[in-house]
Amino acid sequence: DSGVTQTPKHLITATGQRVTLRCSPRSGDLSVYWYQQSLDQGLQFLIQYYNGEERAKGNILERFSAQQFPDLHSELNLSSLELGDSALYFCASSPGDVNNEQFFGPGTRLTVL
């Protein structure tokens, strides 16, 4: 158990809908990262927050947004969902803003029908 929690575990929704994925980092970790994992693309970095501020951006679509709250938990919002958004979404955390060891949560499996 990495200490990172993600909810929900599974999410099934329809095209065009909006969903919110939630992540609680390990106690004391200030950085939160979001990743998308699909069979064809592998694990893709989406975005990083450090202590409430956006730190780095990867291949995140404009339909997706994230934020980190004062208690350091983070939410990833996915809107106008498409079939191709079906994937595993992982959250990871690390103590600082530049760390090689990121602790991954168990993931949220999103299915868009």
Add this chain to the structure above:
Amino acid sequence: QKEVEQDPGPLSVPEGAIVSLNCTYSNSAFQYFMWYRQYSRKGPELLMYTYSSGNKEDGRFTAQVDKSSKYISLFIRDSQPSDSATYLCAMRVQGGSEKLVFGKGTKLTVNP
């Protein structure tokens, strides 16, 4: 050409075999190299990381980096059924953002 290439396998070996997993990359600015292990239905976990070139050993695992060839390897000695998982290489540049670039992963099965 993708930044990081990794043969997806699957790779199936008998218990006790030496396993070699590899990644190639195209970005010469990569300085930190990592191997993550991902069990089925779980998040990845860091196995090892190395900085720049050279070898690093940790128990049955050895990580090698050859920057001149842009090639990294993970060797597993005396492989066990519990090593059955998907192994992902990851790398990043020094400084700047924390963005890790991952390979697609190699699925390994160690048969008892």
